[in-house]
Amino acid sequence: MKKIIVLSFILVAVITSSFILSSNTQEEKGLTLEQYNEKVANKEKIVLVYFNADWCVPCIKLKPIIEQIESEEKERAVILKLNVDDNKDIATHFEINTLPQFYIYRNGKIAWQYTGILSKKELSDKINLYKYQ
Secondary structure: OHHHHHHHHHHHHHHHHHHHHHHHOOOEOOOOHHHHHHHHOOOOOEEEEEEEOOOOHHHHHHHHHHHHHHHHOOOOEEEEEEEOOOOHHHHHHOOOOOOOEEEEEEOOEEEEEEEOOOOHHHHHHHHHHHOOO
C-alpha cells in the first residue's frame, strides 16, 4: 500500500513538473503565414525563428539553450519557437525538411539561416552579429 502511495506522489510530481516546464517555454501554434510575417517584421529587434519538433532529438538537446537565449537576449531579440507539427503550413511554405532550423530576421527579411545544432555561444554570437546598432 505504501508503494502505491509513493508511486502516486511521484506520478503527480512528474506530471506537474512537465506541465510547469512546458508552460515556461511558449511555442506558437497554428500560425498563419500572415501572422508569421507580422511577427518577423519587427523593426526594433531581430527575430530568431527556431523550427523544432517534439520528436527531434537535437531539438530536445537544444531546448535548455533556447530557453537561456530567450531569457538573456530579450532586450535584443525576439525568439519565435515554431513546432513544425503545430505549424505545418509555415513549415511547408519554407520547405522545412530537416530540424532544427534557425532563421534570423532583420527588418522582416531573412538575414541568416542554419540547419543543425549550435552551441549557446554560437547562437548568441549570431544574434550579436545581426542585432540593431
